[in-house]
Amino acid sequence: MRSDRIFNWILRGLALTVLLGFVLLVWFLWNEALPALRSAGLGFIWSTGWDPVSGDFGALPFLWGTLVSSILALMLSAPISIGAALFLTDIAPKSIRTPIAFLIEMLAAIPSVVYGIWGIFVLAPFVREHVHPLLNGWLGFTPFFEGPPFGLGMLTAAMVLAVMITPTITAVCREVFRSVPDLLREAATGIGATRWETIRLAVIRPSISGIFAAMILGLGRALGETMAVTMVIGNRPEISLSLFKPAATMASVIANEYAEAQGDSHLSALAAIGLVLLVVSSLVNFGARWIIERTESKTHV
Amino acid sequence: MQKVSTAVIAAENISAWYGSNRAVIDISLGVNPGEVLALIGPSGCGKSTFLRCLNRMHEEIDHTRSEGRVLYKGEDIYSDDVDPVAVRSCIGMVFQKANPFPTMSVAENVAAGLRLRGGFSRSEIESRVEGALRKAALWEEVKNKLRAPGTSLSGGQQQRLCIARALAVQPEILLMDEPTSALDPISTGRIEELMTELKKSVTIIIVTHNMQQAARISDQTAFFLMGKLVEHGNTEQIFNSPTREETENYISGRFG
Amino acid sequence: MSKADAPRLPRIQRRRHFKSLMANAVIMTLAGFAILPLILVFSYIARSGFPALNLDFFYKLPAPAGETGGGMGNAILGSVAMVIMSGVMSIPPGLLCGLYVAEFSHQKLARLLRFVIDLMTGVPSIVIGLFAYAMLVVPLGGFSAWAGSAALGIIMMPIVSRTTEEILRLIPDQLRESGLALGLPRWKVLLRLIMRAGRSAIATGVFLAVARASGETAPLLFTSFNNQYWSKSLSEPIASLPVQIYTYAISPYEEWHRLAWAGSLILVTVVFAINLLSRLLLKRTSN
Known part of the structure; x- marks a missing residue:
């Protein structure tokens, strides 16, 4: 029918516009980043100095900050999320599963900036007054826990991030555990497994790659997270092993400096950081999705 | 009627509920060692639920409960000091659909129960x-592919793998819940042959919707209807001269 | 003599049961840790936000630094305006993209679109801000409500599209066939029958996208920027609730911190309300 053909053309036009828009996004970013990349080359990623006033642009401290804060957040969040998902699929009474799942999902609804203000006024003082004395007191001789108690810093940022990615990892793990057929749980129980042994044999073991994918998705969320991190990480482009030292991430430096950036080279360097961030988070997201699709096709054979 | 004293496993006045729905009503039934007992009846008659009461699998489903006693060698498996986990390792179960652990090899699947119980050396395992x-x-x-995933076997082989998994802990009783309903006739035949061989060492209780199968393999047959035990006796007698009208109607294919 | 030859049931293996109980306890504790932050965050926001909340907050301009009183009237209005504008820009194309991807998946272009929309949902929002800056702020000669709305719209569009797609895939084929069998053109079947059949679930997705946009801060920092006054046109910098909360939270003034908490309370309440309402809507229609 004629009208159908017109409708189809409208949809195609829209699709092309969206595709074009995305290409434009990447191209703009590339274009803006080009001067910085050209003048510094690959050294842009490996050099550690960041001083906009003297025109020194090295992105390594931000890469470091992003990766360390995200991985730390993942280490904090993964056990909690996997535990929460197991609770929701195998331990909790049926009647409280949905309400609890809803509460955990609500964590994802809280805006980033609200986590930020909570981080500044509640979590950072807590880290300064309780966590720092404890860890610094016992383990202060290691490079990981040395330094004065600022409150703001890598550890605080990772803690806020951990809270923020918990709903993502929990939700994906829950789906993975739910997709394990009850037949397997019965198989384990039927050969005389305790509750925990059933969970281990019939739920966790078949879900390993799904759990892994959930963690990667959580990592992807953490990498691009901006506001909450910007507000609690301390924003100093330094590479330190200590979790109590302030740091900065790729997203936080853009948030802090872009609106007030002076001069083209500064803008270009920030755009280049944005480009790196885009590439890294897209790769991570697609890695996770690839794992999920691969395991889905495997378990359905 | 079965003499309770000789039975290796005997249910006494077992009732079972799903929520408020009573699926098994006051059933007493026992099996002698080395015999095969077939439970037959139309779907929804409570035969599978009854079977699951015999190794305390029924209680694993939410909102279920049961009443009555099940005597395993004279010991009530529902008494307070009995561990349901231990019960299930003495009374093995095979399910409708083959369910090998997908992440384990053939050998690991069979060894799973032994590993859980612990205390076996590698060579013993x-x-x-x-x-x-x-x-x-x-x-x-499978002797040349013990390390292949359990799920790489064919459907009939997977079901026999599940039987092997249940047998590895050397149970005295094997409960089978329609073990061939998902299999082709050839695989079904092999499992039936296997059962006649197995009954030398284990007592088997099998739920089946296939009356020919019950007639071929069982020594005793029990007919269930709407949660109740209608008739129980020698298989030959049940199929040739049932005493109850419902049994005759079912066996002659008038309903079910 | 091996265990299975024992005449009776084997003894309880207390070690295994103890391990199982411990594992249960650990799992429950971990689940508790997952919910704990929600309680902590919400209770702090309520405790610090309520005292700072009064009628002034909703319609007055921010007070200059050092003075008490004032409100976030301009930021609230700015947020509402930008969310509405971004919704107008992104929801219709989002719905159509979802429809195209779900219903025309045999076309190569539709599969490509699906890939790109997947990519877009993973793009960090700050990067979308960079894009809107380059596309709109630079050509228009300054920060504006337009640029901020566009950035929010780019974030919403893929969310709307993804939910629409997921919902439409759940609608049984019989509905499509019965519509086509009536001799209706395909576009009418899709828009009138299929979209309508999934409308409440799709509406949920749209609401969630709106909730997400209401709380976004990063892409607004250098698109709509901020404004201490009422904006007179959409081509000016405009205040928004999240950016205002951010600015006040990192400021050194006690009074501004109070207002930031009040703003957070409003923002969280709105976002929770949208989430709850859309879920209730979905539940009511699916029953």
Whole structure:
């Protein structure tokens, strides 16, 4: 029918516009980043100095900050999320599963900036007054826990991030555990497994790659997270092993400096950081999705 | 009627509920060692639920409960000091659909129950795995792929693998819940052959919707209807001269 | 003599049961840790936000630094305006993209679109801000409500599209066939029958996208920027609730911190309300 053909053309036009828009996004970013990349080359990623006033642009401290804060957040969040998902699929009474799942999902609804203000006024003082004395007191001789108690810093940022990615990892793990057929749980129980042994044999073991994918998705969320991190990480482009030292991430430096950036080279360097961030988070997201699709096709054979 | 004293496992006045729905009503039934008991009846008659009461699998479903006693060698498996986990390792179960653990190899699947119980040396486990696979008539087919995933086997082989997994812990009783309903006729035949072989060492209680199968393999047959035990006796007698009208109607295919 | 030859049931293996109980306890504790932050965050926001909340907050301009009183009237209005504008820009194309991807998946272009929309949902929002800056702020000669709305719209569009797609895939084929069998053109079947059949679930997705946009801060920092006054046109910098909360939270003034908490309370309440309402809507229609 004629009208159908017109409708189809409208949809195609829209699709092309969206595709074009995305290409434009990447191209703009590339274009803006080009001067910085050209003048510094690959050294842009490996050099550690960041001083906009003297025109020194090295992105390594931000890469470091992003990766360390995200991985730390993942280490904090993964056990909690996997535990929460197991609770929701195998331990909790049926009647409280949905309400609890809803509460955990609500964590994802809280805006980033609200986590930020909570981080500044509640979590950072807590880290300064309780966590720092404890860890610094016992383990202060290691490079990981040395330094004065600022409150703001890598550890605080990772803690806020951990809270923020918990709903993502929990939700994906829950789906993975739910997709394990009850037949397997019965198989384990039927050969005389305790509750925990059933969970281990019939739920966790078949879900390993799904759990892994959930963690990667959580990592992807953490990498691009901006506001909450910007507000609690301390924003100093330094590479330190200590979790109590302030740091900065790729997203936080853009948030802090872009609106007030002076001069083209500064803008270009920030755009280049944005480009790196885009590439890294897209790769991570697609890695996770690839794992999920691969395991889905495997378990359905 | 069965004499309770000779039965290796005997249910006494077992009732079972799903929520408020009573699926099994006051059933008493026992099996002598080395015999095969078939439970038949139309779907929804409570035969599978009754079977699951015999190794305390019924209680694993939410909102279920049961009443009555099940005597295993004279000991009530529902008494307070009995561990349901121990019960299930003495009274093995095979399910409708083959359910090998997908992340485990053939050998690991068979060894799973032994590993859980612990205390077996590596060589003991190996010989038990081989023994169980031989008993399940699977050894010749899988001895060269013990390390392949359990799910790589064919449907009939997977079901025999599950039988081997249940046999590895050397249970005295094997409960089978429609074990061939998802299989083709050839695989079904092999499992039936296997059962006649197995009953030398284990007592088997099998739920089946296939009356020919019940007639072929069982020594005793019990007919269930709407949660109640209608008739129980020698298989030959049940199929040739049932005493109850409902049994005759069902066996002659007038309903079900 | 091996265990299975024992005449009776084997003894309880207390070690295994103890391990199982411990594992249960650990799992429950971990689940508790997952919910704990929600309680902590919400209770702090309520405790610090309520005292700072009064009628002034909703319609007055921010007070200059050092003075008490004032409100976030301009930021609230700015947020509402930008969310509405971004919704107008992104929801219709989002719905159509979802429809195209779900219903025309045999076309190569539709599969490509699906890939790109997947990519877009993973793009960090700050990067979308960079894009809107380059596309709109630079050509228009300054920060504006337009640029901020566009950035929010780019974030919403893929969310709307993804939910629409997921919902439409759940609608049984019989509905499509019965519509086509009536002799209706395909576009009418899709828009009138299929979209309508999934409308409440799709509406949920749209609401969630709106909730997400209401709380976004990063892409607004250098698109709509901020404004201490009422904006007179959409081509000026405009205040928004999240950016205002951010600015006040990192400021050194006690009074501004109070207002930031009040703003957070409003923002969280709105976002929770949208989430709850859309879920209730979905539940009511699916029953």
